[in-house]
Amino acid sequence: MSARQKLRQLLARPEIIVIPGVYDCLSAKLVEQVGFEVAATSGFGIAAATLGLPDYGFLTATEMLYSVGRIANSISIPLIADLDTGYGNALNVIRTIKDAVQLGVAGVLLEDQEWPKKCGHFEGKRVIPTAEHAGKIRAAVEARGDSDLVIIARTDARGPLGLEEAIARGQAYIAAGADILFVEAPQSIEELQTIAATFPDIPLVANIVEGGKTPQLSASELQQLGFKIVFFPLTGLLAVTQVMTACLRHLKEQGTTTNFPDLVNFQDFQELVGVPKYLQMEQKFK
Known part of the structure; x- marks a missing residue:
């Protein structure tokens, strides 16, 4: 079964899908190891990790697709890719979607x-x-052909134009052939309820950014409202930043990490990245 078929099977189940954001192959492998069934790239995370820059459109299509392709190849669970605006007009979207497939x-x-x-x-x-x-x-739907690629249409109209306009746009994007609707950054539980009530038969995305505009509801609370997917796009990156900062401060102040409590065991890390497998392969071809 292909990754796309797996994702569509998960979408057909009644349970909400909790999807952490990843920004490189290591974070993706951790998501898979812990037991999540889907991962999603975070555009913000990739921009921060690869360029040290914020999510301001600094990443080119080539840079994004290069990162996405390596991440998809590093795991066996389905990967949803944040491809921003498609990097241009409808013709650019066609190229982007074909590359993603x-x-x-x-x-x-x-x-x-x-x-x-x-x-x-x-x-x-x-x-x-x-x-x-x-x-x-529509261009994305045509470009995916018979690949089963899942297309999520996101609208960012809530901020500049209001919730009513965001909902109207969502209706237009679903009519254009999107599989899933993502109204970004609703600002209250009431707004989340309105979105869910307007689209009772459409798979909906909630996006939980710690410190962001959307209320930090749990997956079960969002499922009760009517949402099908919940992204936690920056959670892993924020956690890594916190722990790495603490570790580096500890090293700077004490000149050692021997008593720092939060380091992964080196043997466990080797297992994560497949060292035993490659040692065995190396012996085979000696």
């Missing part, structure tokens, strides 16, 4: 911001006309 991605996320885009929880976002993004969704 070749890389083995299970699902993609396409948003309606103007390029260069921003993190969905930043101020100052601007969106393209509804008809233009609906055209890009």
Whole structure:
């Protein structure tokens, strides 16, 4: 069974799908090891990890797809790729989607911001006309062919234009052929309830950014509201930043890590990245 078929099977189940954000192969392998059934790339996470820059549209399509392809190849669970705006107009989206299919991605996320885009929880976002993004969704549907690629349409209109406009755009994007709807950054439980009530038969995404605009509800609470997917796009990156900062401060102050409590055992880390497997292969071909 392909990763795309696995993702579609998961979408057909009644349970909500909890999907952590990943930003490199190691974080993706950890998500798989812990037992999550799907991973999703975080555009913010990849920008921060590869460029040391915020989610302001600094990553090119080539850089993003290179990262996404390596991540997809490093795990056996389905990967949903944050592909920003598709990196241009409908013709650019066609190229982007075809590349994503070749890389083995299970699902993609396409948003309606103007390029260069921003993190969905930043101020100052601007969106393209509804008809233009609906055209890009139609182009994505055509470009995926018979690959079973899952297409998530995201609207960032809540911030600049209000919830009513965001909902209208969601309706247009679903009509254009998107499989899943993602209304970014609703600002209250009431807004989440309104979105769920408007789209009772459409798989919906909630995006929980710690410190962001959307209330930090649990997966079970979001399922009760009617959401099908919940992304935690930056959770892993924020945790790593916290622990690494503490570790480096400890080393700077004490000149040793012997009594730092939160380091992964070196043998366990070797297991994670497959050292025993490659040692065995090395012996085979000596």
